[in-house]
Amino acid sequence: MKKKYLPLIIAAGLITFFSACKTETGFKTLIITGQNNHNWKVSSPILKQILDQTGLFSSEIMITPDKGGDMKIFNPDFSKYKLVVIDYNGDSWSEKTNSAFVDYVKNGGGVVIYHAADNSFPAWKEYNEMTGLGGWGDRNQKDGPYIYYKNGQLVTDTSAGNGGSHGKRRAYLVKTRVADHPILRGLPVAWLHGTDELYSQLRGPAKNMQILATAFSDSTLGGGTMRDEPMLMTITYGKGRIFHTVMGHADEGGGPAMQCVGFITTLQRGAEWAVTGEVTQRVPWDFPSAAGVVLRPDFKEMTLEEAFTHIANYDIVKSTKSLSFIQAHLRSLAGDAAGIKKIEEMMVKVLKDKDATVESKKLLLRELSWMGSDYSVPTIKELVSNAELKDEAEFALTRLVSK
Amino acid sequence: MANKSSRRDFVKRSAALVAGAIVLPQIIPSSALGMGKKIPPSDRLVIGSIGTGSQGMSNMRDFLKLKDAVHFVAVCDVDALHLAKAKETIDLDYKNKDCRTYSDYREFLDKEKLDAVSIALPDHWHGIIYSAAVNKKLHVYGEKPICRTIKDGQTIVNAVKQNNIIWQTGSWQRSLFNFHRGAELAINGRAGKVKYIEVGLPDGNKGIGTPPVKPVPPELNWEMWLGPALKVPYRGISHWDWRWILDYSGGQLTDWAGHHIDIANWGAGLEHTGPVEISGKGVYPVEGIFNVPVEYDFLCRYSNGIEMRVANASRLPLGMGTTWHGDLGWIHVDRGDIITASDPKILNEVIGENEIHLYKSDNHWKNFVDCARSGKTTIAPVEVAYRAISVALLGEIAMTTGQTIKWDPDKEEIIGNPNASRLLARPYRQPWQLPTI
Numbered sequence: 001m002k003k004k005y006l007p008l009i010i011a012a013g014l015i016t017f018f019s020a021c022k023t024e025t026g027f028k029t030l031i032i033t034g035q036n037n038h039n040w041k042v043s044s045p046i047l048k049q050i051l052d053q054t055g056l057f058s059s060e061i062m063i064t065p066d067k068g069g070d071m072k073i074f075n076p077d078f079s080k081y082k083l084v085v086i087d088y089n090g091d092s093w094s095e096k097t098n099s100a101f102v103d104y105v106k107n108g109g110g111v112v113i114y115h116a117a118d119n120s121f122p123a124w125k126e127y128n129e130m131t132g133l134g135g136w137g138d139r140n141q142k143d144g145p146y147i148y149y150k151n152g153q154l155v156t157d158t159s160a161g162n163g164g165s166h167g168k169r170r171a172y173l174v175k176t177r178v179a180d181h182p183i184l185r186g187l188p189v190a191w192l193h194g195t196d197e198l199y200s201q202l203r204g205p206a207k208n209m210q211i212l213a214t215a216f217s218d219s220t221l222g223g224g225t226m227r228d229e230p231m232l233m234t235i236t237y238g239k240g241r242i243f244h245t246v247m248g249h250a251d252e253g254g255g256p257a258m259q260c261v262g263f264i265t266t267l268q269r270g271a272e273w274a275v276t277g278e279v280t281q282r283v284p285w286d287f288p289s290a291a292g293v294v295l296r297p298d299f300k301e302m303t304l305e306e307a308f309t310h311i312a313n314y315d316i317v318k319s320t321k322s323l324s325f326i327q328a329h330l331r332s333l334a335g336d337a338a339g340i341k342k343i344e345e346m347m348v349k350v351l352k353d354k355d356a357t358v359e360s361k362k363l364l365l366r367e368l369s370w371m372g373s374d375y376s377v378p379t380i381k382e383l384v385s386n387a388e389l390k391d392e393a394e395f396a397l398t399r400l401v402s403k
Numbered sequence: 404m405a406n407k408s409s410r411r412d413f414v415k416r417s418a419a420l421v422a423g424a425i426v427l428p429q430i431i432p433s434s435a436l437g438m439g440k441k442i443p444p445s446d447r448l449v450i451g452s453i454g455t456g457s458q459g460m461s462n463m464r465d466f467l468k469l470k471d472a473v474h475f476v477a478v479c480d481v482d483a484l485h486l487a488k489a490k491e492t493i494d495l496d497y498k499n500k501d502c503r504t505y506s507d508y509r510e511f512l513d514k515e516k517l518d519a520v521s522i523a524l525p526d527h528w529h530g531i532i533y534s535a536a537v538n539k540k541l542h543v544y545g546e547k548p549i550c551r552t553i554k555d556g557q558t559i560v561n562a563v564k565q566n567n568i569i570w571q572t573g574s575w576q577r578s579l580f581n582f583h584r585g586a587e588l589a590i591n592g593r594a595g596k597v598k599y600i601e602v603g604l605p606d607g608n609k610g611i612g613t614p615p616v617k618p619v620p621p622e623l624n625w626e627m628w629l630g631p632a633l634k635v636p637y638r639g640i641s642h643w644d645w646r647w648i649l650d651y652s653g654g655q656l657t658d659w660a661g662h663h664i665d666i667a668n669w670g671a672g673l674e675h676t677g678p679v680e681i682s683g684k685g686v687y688p689v690e691g692i693f694n695v696p697v698e699y700d701f702l703c704r705y706s707n708g709i710e711m712r713v714a715n716a717s718r719l720p721l722g723m724g725t726t727w728h729g730d731l732g733w734i735h736v737d738r739g740d741i742i743t744a745s746d747p748k749i750l751n752e753v754i755g756e757n758e759i760h761l762y763k764s765d766n767h768w769k770n771f772v773d774c775a776r777s778g779k780t781t782i783a784p785v786e787v788a789y790r791a792i793s794v795a796l797l798g799e800i801a802m803t804t805g806q807t808i809k810w811d812p813d814k815e816e817i818i819g820n821p822n823a824s825r826l827l828a829r830p831y832r833q834p835w836q837l838p839t840i
Binding site: 175179186189285288289290291292294317321324327328331332334366369 | 609615616688691697718825833
C-alpha cells in the first residue's frame with residue numbers, strides 16, 4: 001500500500017487521490033498532510049487504512065505544498081467532507097483556507113487532531129481552540145495553562161514555561177478518565193500503549209475540552225513530569241466536534257505507536273464520534289489491557305479463519321493470540337447456539353487434522369469441554385488412546401458426557 | 404497423647420452440640436475463651452502446616468505468636484527449600500529439632516496425630532486436600548478462596564458438616580475493627596436499607612507473558628505441585644505467579660473474594676445465600692499463559708432485590724474496598740483502617756442492645772485456636788467462605804460464557820444453561836479425585 005503510493009505522493013506538490021479498489025461509501029474524510037517534523041509519508045496512508053477499514057469512512061489524502069511553497073494553491077473544499085484529519089505540522093495556510101476550515105468546524109464538521117498536529121499553527125487562535133492543548137512552536141503561558149491530572153485531581157496550571165515535551169520513547173499505560181464517554185465505553189480502563197512519545201506539558205486555551213484518558217509521565221523512565229498527562233481529548237468548537245489524540249508517532253511501517261491496537265481503536269472510535277457524536281463500533285477482541293502491548297503489524301483485525309489456521313500450528317513457544325481470539329469470539333456469541341456450533345465444527349476439524357500440532361489440540365480440548373456438544377464426543381473419544389492427548393481428552397469428556 | 408486424644412474427642416462432641424445452633428451473629432466474651440490463663444501442655448492445640456510458601460509461613464508465624472496455645476509438630480510441602488525453611492522457623496522458636504517434615508500430604512495426614520492443620524496451597528489443590536484433612540477429623544485453618552470451583556466448595560462444606568470439625572477461613576479482615584464496625588453499621592441499617600453494594604478488588608496484575616520452559620529445580624516436585632491440574636511444562640510459576648493462570652486460580656478476583664466480597668456479605672446479611680442472576684464482562688490478556696481477567700466487572704442480583712457490583716478497583720468511584728449503599732447513604736470500608744460514610748455521623752452511631760451484634764474477634768488465628776479448643780463456631784466458618792467465593796466463581800462463569808447466568812442459591816445450581824453448568828466443576832487429572840459428597 002505504502003510503496004505503491006509513495007512515488008505518487010513525492011511527485012505531486014498538491015494532489016488528492018482516492019483508494020482505487022474501494023467503492024465510495026462511508027463518511028467522506030480528508031486527511032491533510034504534506035509538512036510535518038514527523039514522517040507523514042508513512043503516517044498518512046496508515047491513517048487512511050485504519051479509518052477506511054472500519055467501513056465507516058472513505059478517506060482521501062491531500063498533500064499541501066512543500067515547506068516555503070505557495071500556500072494560496074492549497075484550497076480544499078471542506079464542505080465536501082464530514083471529517084478532516086490533520087496530520088500536518090508546518091507552514092501557515094492561507095487566510096482564506098483558515099477561514100474556510102473555521103467555518104467548516106463551526107458548522108458541525110468533524111476533526112481529528114493527530115499527534116504532532118497539535119504542534120502546528122501556534123499563532124492561529126481558532127485552531128488552538130480546536131486542539132485545546134498544544135506544544136512546541138514557542139508556546140508558553142501566553143497560549144494558556146498546562147492541563148494535567150495530579151494525585152487524581154484535574155489541574156489547571158498557569159505557571160510560566162514552555163509548552164510541549166516528551167521523555168525517552170517507551171511503552172506506557174493509558175488510563176481512562178471518562179469511562180462512559182462513547183469513545184471509551186466498553187474499553188479496558190487501563191491499557192499498555194506501544195512504544196511512543198509520551199507528550200507532556202501541553203498548554204492551550206483548553207476551552208470546551210474534556211480529557212478522556214491520561215498517561216503518567218514518569219521522570220524515572222527516561223524523563224517526565226510526574227504528572228498524568230492528557231492523551232485523548234474531545235473538544236467542541238461551534239457545532240463541530242474534535243477528537244485529539246497525542247499518540248501515534250510514526251516509525252517506518254508505522255512502528256509500535258501506530259500498530260498499537262489501542263491507538264488504532266481509539267482513532268477509529270474518536271473519528272466516528274467527531275462525525276456523529278456517537279460510536280457504533282464494537283470493541284475489538286485484541287484491545288490491549290494492562291497485561292501487555294498488542295500490535296497489529298498489518299493494522300487489520302484477525303479473522304476467525306486466520307485464528308484457526310494459526311492455532312493448528314500452535315506450539316508452546318508460539319503466540320497464544322489465536323486462542324485468545326477464539327475465546328473472545330465465544331464470549332461475544334453469548335450463548336448463541338448456531339454460532340457456537342460453527343466454532344465447534346472448526347475445532348473438531350483441527351482435532352481430526354493429522355498435521356495440526358498436539359499442543360493446538362490440547363488447547364481446543366479445554367475449550368470444547370464446556371462449549372462442545374455430542375457432535376465432538378466421538379472425535380474426542382478417539383483421542384483418549386493418544387498418550388499425548390489422553391489427559392486433555394478425558395478432561396473434555398468428563399464435562400461433555402456427565403449430566 | 405492419651406490426654407490429647409480424649410480432649411479431642413470432647414471438643415468434637417461439643418462441636419457436634421453447637422453445630423447448626425449458631426445462626427445469629429453473637430458476641431463471645433473473651434473471658435469465656437480462657438484468655439490470659441496459662442494453658443497446660445496437654446491442652447495445646449497440636450498443629451501442622453501443609454503449604455509453607457509465603458501465606459503458609461505468614462499464618463505459621465501468627466500461630467507461633469500464640470505461644471503455648473499451639474504446638475507445631477510437622478510441616479509438609481512439595482518444595483524442599485520451603486519445607487526446610489518452615490522446619491527451621493519452628494525449631495528456632497521451640498529451641499529444638501523436633502519438627503517433622505513431609506513432602507506428601509497423604510503421608511503427613513496418615514502419620515501425624517494432630518488436632519488441627521493450617522493449609523495454604525494453590526487453589527487447584529484446595530478441594531482434595533481440605534477434604535482429606537477434614538475427613539481425618541482435623542480442625543482446619545484454610546486459606547481463601549476455599550475452592551477453585553463451586554463443586555470443590557460444595558465437597559468441602561459437606562465434609563466439614565459431616566465431620567463436625569472447626570473451620571476457620573483465612574478471611575482475617577473479619578477480625579479487624581473497621582471491617583467489623585462497617586458491617587455492623589450496615590446490617591443495622593445505619594445507611595438505610597442496603598440496596599446496592601460495590602466491591603472493589605485489585606486491578607489485574609501486569610502480564611507475565613509466556614515465561615520460557617525451564618528444567619524443574621531439584622527442590623520441587625512439579626508433578627505433585629500440579630496434582631489434579633492438567634500437565635504442562637514447568638515455567639517457573641509455582642510460587643506466586645500461579646495466581647494468574649486459570650488452571651490454578653481466578654486471579655485477583657478469586658484471591659480477594661474471600662476478603663471484600665466476604666465483608667460485603669457480612670454487612671448485608673447475604674452470608675448464607677447467593678445471587679440469582681450474574682452478568683458482566685472481563686478483559687483478558689491477548690498474549691501469554693497469564694489468562695485470568697486483567698479487568699472484571701459484573702453485577703449480581705439477589706432474590707431480595709439487593710444488587711452487588713464486583714469490579715477491579717480502577718473501574719469504581721471509591722476504588723478498593725466494600726461500599727454498602729442504603730436508601731439513606733453509604734458506608735465504605737477498606738484496608739488501612741479505612742471506614743468512611745456519606746455522613747460522618749453514621750460512624751458515631753451506637754448499636755443498641757437489641758440490635759444485631761456481629762461476631763467479634765480481634766485476632767483471627769487466636770479465634771481459630773480458641774474455637775478449636777472450645778468447640779464454638781469461628782468468625783469465618785466454611786459455609787460463609789463458600790458463599791463469598793461463589794460470587795466470584797459465578798462471575799467468572801458469566802464472563803467466560805459472555806452470558807447472564809441464572810443461579811439457584813438454595814439448590815446451588817445454574818438454571819437452564821448446560822454449557823455454563825459444566826464450568827461449575829473442573830475435571831481432575833487421573834488418578835486424583837474429589838471425595839464423593
